[in-house]
Structures are given as structure tokens and as C-alpha cells.
Amino acid sequence: MEVTTRRHGKSAAHRRGGAHVDGAILRYAIQVLDSLHDGVVAVDSEGYVIYANEANTRITGLTRDQVVGRHVSEVVPNSHILDVLASRTPLLGVRTRVFDHVVVSNIVPVYHQGRMVGAVSVFRDITEVLALSRQLDEARNTIDLLRENLTAAPVAEDGVIIGQSPAAQRMYLTARKAATVDSPVLIEGESGTGKEVMARLIHNRSARRSQPLIAVNCAAIPGTLLESELFGYEEGAFTGSRKGGRPGLFQLADGGTLFLDEIGDMDPGLQAKLLRALQSGEIRRVGGTTVQKVNVRIISATNQNLAQLVREKRFREDLYYRLRVIHLVLPPLRERRADLPLFLEHAMRRVCERLGRPPARFSPAALRALMAYPFPGNIRELENVVEQAVVLAEGDVIDVGDLPPDVVGAETAAAGPADRSGDGWLGLNDPGTFPTLEEVERRVLEAGLRAFDSKAELARHLGLSRATLYRKLARYGLA
Numbered sequence: 469m470e471v472t473t474r475r476h477g478k479s480a481a482h483r484r485g486g487a488h489v490d491g492a493i494l495r496y497a498i499q500v501l502d503s504l505h506d507g508v509v510a511v512d513s514e515g516y517v518i519y520a521n522e523a524n525t526r527i528t529g530l531t532r533d534q535v536v537g538r539h540v541s542e543v544v545p546n547s548h549i550l551d552v553l554a555s556r557t558p559l560l561g562v563r564t565r566v567f568d569h570v571v572v573s574n575i576v577p578v579y580h581q582g583r584m585v586g587a588v589s590v591f592r593d594i595t596e597v598l599a600l601s602r603q604l605d606e607a608r609n610t611i612d613l614l615r616e617n618l619t620a621a622p623v624a625e626d627g628v629i630i631g632q633s634p635a636a637q638r639m640y641l642t643a644r645k646a647a648t649v650d651s652p653v654l655i656e657g658e659s660g661t662g663k664e665v666m667a668r669l670i671h672n673r674s675a676r677r678s679q680p681l682i683a684v685n686c687a688a689i690p691g692t693l694l695e696s697e698l699f700g701y702e703e704g705a706f707t708g709s710r711k712g713g714r715p716g717l718f719q720l721a722d723g724g725t726l727f728l729d730e731i732g733d734m735d736p737g738l739q740a741k742l743l744r745a746l747q748s749g750e751i752r753r754v755g756g757t758t759v760q761k762v763n764v765r766i767i768s769a770t771n772q773n774l775a776q777l778v779r780e781k782r783f784r785e786d787l788y789y790r791l792r793v794i795h796l797v798l799p800p801l802r803e804r805r806a807d808l809p810l811f812l813e814h815a816m817r818r819v820c821e822r823l824g825r826p827p828a829r830f831s832p833a834a835l836r837a838l839m840a841y842p843f844p845g846n847i848r849e850l851e852n853v854v855e856q857a858v859v860l861a862e863g864d865v866i867d868v869g870d871l872p873p874d875v876v877g878a879e880t881a882a883a884g885p886a887d888r889s890g891d892g893w894l895g896l897n898d899p900g901t902f903p904t905l906e907e908v909e910r911r912v913l914e915a916g917l918r919a920f921d922s923k924a925e926l927a928r929h930l931g932l933s934r935a936t937l938y939r940k941l942a943r944y945g946l947a
């Protein structure tokens with residue numbers, strides 16, 4: 469390779485005389501190239517490597533001996549140097565993966581006396597930059613998530629716990645919107661998840677709040693009786709009917725809200741009459757001939773899967789869609805563990821007030837046991853457990869011994885070494901209880917939240933970034 473300087477117009481080799489100076493300058497130039505932080509690889513016009521600097525070794529892990537003299541395609545199969553040789557035009561800012569590094573290169577053809585003699589690639593390792601930018605993205609996501617949580621709904625309102633989990637907050641926002649309109653609302657959820665509480669919250673925030681909210685449990689009243697309960701009856705409609713007849717709940721709720729609990733248990737004949745009343749906005753008393761206009765907002769609830777009842781033809785499809793204009797699904801407590809401390813504290817305050825006792829608190833061990841218990845009866849069961857414990861406790865600290873045996877047993881079962889080590893812990897012994905991967909992930913996250921002091925520690929242990937852990941927790945309503 470000939471190296472010349474043009475500082476004084478003449479070649480330095482010519483001025484200082486011969487090969488000795490060329491050699492010195494060449495050595496100096498090579499020192500310069502080797503001291504660069506960026507990698508440099510030069511190839512001849514056929515693509516054989518004639519030079520690679522030290523940074524190339526640091527970045528690619530390949531020594532000079534492994535590179536120089538070999539064809540560039542053997543060294544880095546996806547190298548863009550060959551493209552430059554073929555096109556004879558520079559390629560700037562091109563990104564290439566070299567083994568486990570990502571580099572960004574500027575590749576230019578080298579000309580000597582008008583003839584292309586090769587190409588040189590100067591590249592920079594951006595692996596770390598990419599990793600940092602990924603971390604920055606994750607940090608941004610976490611900030612967004614936290615900001616969303618901070619600016620979202622309150623955690624409690626009018627004695628109703630909303631909860632902190634994103635699922636609960638979303639549900640609350642839907643309920644708040646539901647309060648601004650008159651459309652029918654269907655609330656689904658297991659027993660004790662707070663369906664009636666939610667219905668009252670919607671009514672109390674709506675323009676109808678000064679009018680009555682009438683609640684009726686459709687499962688508790690036999691079909692024919694329920695019809696006259698809902699629509700009222702005329703005098704003489706049936707044996708034993710009251711003189712002058714009686715107004716129905718629709719009439720009593722006029723201007724307000726009618727809460728139809730356990731709607732899934734309504735018999736098919738009555739379903740048809742209810743649908744007619746909702747479509748026309750008119751009701752007809754049992755035994756009556758005239759119709760009466762009513763202005764009633766319907767909120768219905770069920771702990772059954774109404775869509776499934778529709779599929780089984782046990783619930784009218786047209787009525788289902790009529791009732792389900794706004795659809796709220798209340799999660800069971802086991803799917804919103806992050807909200808458990810709020811519910812426990814709320815129940816404790818209420819129970820102590822009701823019993824006229826000074827405020828009590830849970831010992832850490834009692835709290836751990838409660839956090840491990842699945843509460844199949846949901847918030848209602850949680851309230852009963854707290855009341856039982858407060859009644860049994862001697863002082864103002866509720867300890868494990870004050871909790872019902874079921875609750876304590878659950879923790880032992882969840883944490884017992886024999887259980888945890890065996891496949892039985894996840895129900896892997898039986899196809900009937902065999903979990904999906906999602907269920908396994910959820911259960912591991914739930915257990916992790918109990919086992920580790922902080923989410924940062926849990927994320928580290930699971931080998932997840934904090935943002936990924938937060939996203940997963942949010943997905944399962946555990947954030």
C-alpha cells in the first residue's frame with residue numbers, strides 16, 4: 469500500500485527519500501488506525517481482506533490472522549463490502565449483525581489513479597447503544613403505566629373500594645361512563661364480587677340518583693309471582709289478590725333504576741314479557757287491559773355465564789343483547805390480589821365500627837395467610853372472615869390463630885415444601901386440573917408477589933425487566 473502526504477505539495481517519501489520514509493509513515497498510519505475506537509477493515513478489489521485494525525478484533529472477536537488474507541464473505545457472510553465493490557458506490561450508515569454484535573458501518577470504494585482498488589469499511593459497535601435504548605423504552609413504558617395509574621380512578625369512593633389493579637380501574641371507568649347514560653347495564657361476576665354494590669354506584673352517580681333504586685332477586689321469587697311483582701296486578705287478577713290491585717316494581721322504580729339480580733334464573737315466559745316492556749317502555753299489570761308508560765333504567769346482574777345460557781337456549785338471545793348494552797364483568801378476588809389489602813383494611817374498619825370496637829390490625833403472619841387464601845366467596849366471604857377474626861381476637865392485633873382454619877390451611881398448602889416440590893402444586897398429575905401456560909404464569913406471579921419483598925426483586929429473580937413484569941402483572945390484574 470502506498471502512503472503519501474500532500475502537506476508540502478510533494479510526496480513525503482520523495483522529500484525524505486525512498487522506502488525508509490514510506491515504511492515509517494505506513495507504520496505511523498497503521499498505529500493511527502489501530503488506536504481508533506471504530507473498527508476498520510480494508511479489502512482489495514476482489515474482496516480479500518488486506519487490513520483489519522485492533523478495534524475489529526475487539527468488536528468481532530476475530531484476530532487479524534483469522535481475517536487478513538481471507539475473503540470477506542468467509543469472515544462476515546452478510547457483509548455489505550461486496551455490495552460496495554459491485555456497485556462502486558459508498559454505503560453509509562448501514563446496520564449489520566456481526567456475531568452477537570450490531571455494527572453500523574460507512575463503506576466506501578477506494579480508488580487509485582482512477583481505478584477501484586478495493587473498499588474500506590469503518591464501523592462502530594452499537595450493541596450497547598441498542599441495549600440502552602431498549603432499557604430506555606422499557607423505563608418509558610413503566611413511567612407511562614405508573615402515570616396511567618396515578619391519573620386514573622380513585623382507589624375508593626363513597627365507601628366502595630375501586631381497587632388499584634388496572635382491570636379494576638378500567639371497570640370503574642366503564643361504570644362511570646355508564647352513569648352518564650340511560651342504557652341498560654349487565655353486570656356479570658361470581659357470587660360476592662360486588663355486583664349489587666356496582667349497580668348502586670352507577671345509580672348513585674347517575675341523574676336518577678334522587679329517584680329510587682329498586683332491587684329484585686329474580687332467583688328468589690317463583691315465575692308467576694315474579695311477574696306480578698315486576699308489573700303489578702289488578703284487583704281480582706288471582707285468588708287472594710289485594711283489593712284495588714297493586715303496583716309493580718317497574719312502577720315503583722319509575723324515574724329511577726330497577727336492579728334485576730340473578731337475571732339468568734328468570735323463566736322463559738317472563739323473559740319474553742320483560743323484553744316487550746323494555747322495547748315499548750310500557751307495562752301491563754297482571755289481569756289488566758291497559759298499558760302504562762314507565763321510565764325505568766335497567767341494571768341486571770348474574771353470577772352465571774349468560775352467553776352460555778343463550779347458547780343452551782335457556783336465555784333469550786334478543787333479551788340478552790337488550791340487557792347487555794353496557795357490559796361489566798367483575799373479577800373474582802383471586803384475580804385481583806393486589807387489591808386484597810385495600811379490601812381487608814376496608815372490611816376491618818367497617819366491622820370494628822359496627823361492633824363498637826377500637827380499630828384492630830392484622831399481624832404480618834395473619835396478613836400473609838389472608839393473602840394466600842383464594843376467597844372463593846369473594847368480598848362477602850372476606851367480610852365474614854374479618855368479622856369472625858375480630859370477634860375471636862383478644863386484643864387489637866389479629867394473629868393467625870384468630871383466623872378461620874380454612875384460611876390458615878390454604879397458606880400451609882400453598883407453601884408446604886412437599887406440595888411445592890411435586891407436580892401436584894400445579895395440578896400436573898391430572899388432565900382435569902392440568903393448567904394452561906397462562907395459568908402457570910399467573911400462579912407463579914401470584915406466588916412471587918407473596919414471596920418477594922419488592923417487584924424489583926421478583927423481576928430480577930424471574931430474569932424479567934421490571935417493565936415486562938409490570939406488563940405481565942397488569943395483564944393478569946395483579947399490578
Ligand SMILES: Nc1ncnc2c1ncn2[C@@H]1O[C@H](COP(=O)(O)OP(=O)(O)OP(=O)(O)O)[C@@H](O)[C@H]1O
Pocket residue numbers: 627628629630657658659660661662663664665666729771814847848851
Ligand atoms: N367494591 C366494594 N367495596 C367494598 N365492599 C364491597 C365492594 N364490593 C362488594 N362489597 C361488599 O361485599 C359484599 C357482597 O357484595 P354484593 O352483594 O354487591 O355482591 P354480589 O356480587 O351482588 O353477590 P351475589 O351474587 O351473591 O348477589 C357486600 O357486603 C358488599 O358490601
